[in-house]
Amino acid sequence: MKLKKYTDYALRVLIYTASKEDNQLASITEVSETFSISKEHIRKIVHQLTKLGLLETIRGRGGGIKLAKPPEDINIGRIVRILEQDFVLLECFDKDMNECVITPSCKLKHALNKALAAFFSVLDEYTLDQLVANKDELRLLMDLK
Template structure:
C-alpha cells in the first residue's frame, strides 16, 4: 500500500499541530518551512483538514491553525480514508473501470481485499495521541529544523 503525498503531508501537519501547546497558533509558512513542503500545496492540505474538522483556522493578522479536537479523538485510519482518493489496490477493485479478464475466477482480489481491510483496521486502532507519545523527541526535531531555517 502506498499513501499519496497528500495523505503523508496531512499526517505530518497533524503531528506538528498535535505537538504544539493547545493555546499556540501555528501557520502554514512555519510548517511548510520545517517540512520543506510548498506553501501552496500545504494550503490545500490545511483547507481540506479544516473541512474535515480536524483543524481550526483563524484568519487575520494574528491568525493561525491548531487542532480542532484533542489528539485522542483523531483516528489515524479515518484520516487516511478521508485523505486518500483511491484505495483500489488493483484494477478489479474498481467496478466501473475493470477490464481484467480474470475477475470472475480470481482469488487474488479476495486476498488483497483482506489485506486492505487488515491494513485499515491496524491504522484505525491508533489515534494521533498514540503517535505523539514521544513529544519531547519530536519537539527537538521541530526546534532543530526551525533554527536551521531561522524560524525561532
C-alpha cells in the first residue's frame, strides 16, 4: 500500500506549521521551497486543510498560514482517512468491479482488511504534537529561524 503524494505533502505542511515557533505564520512559498514541492500543490493542500479546519489562513501583507487548532487535537489517522479515499487494496474490495471467482471462499480479503484496520489503529494513536516532539531537530532540518 502506498499513500498518495498529496497526503504526504499535506502531512508535511502540518508538520512544518506545527514546527514554527510560537505559532508564527508560515507561507506557501516557505513550505514549497523547504520541501521542493510546487507552490500550486501546496496552495491546493493549504486550501483543503483550511476547509477541514486544520489550518487558518491570514490574508494580506504579513499574512500566511498557521494551525487552526492545537497540534494535540489533530489526529493523524483521521487526516489520512479523509485524504486517502481509496483503500481498495484488491479487486475483491470493490463490490461493483469484483470478478474474482474465489471471493466467496477467499481468506486473503479478510487478512488484508485486518491489516488495514491495524494500520489505521496505529495512526489513530498519533497526533500532530507527537510528530513534532523533536521540534528542535525538525526546525534545524527545515532551516526554520
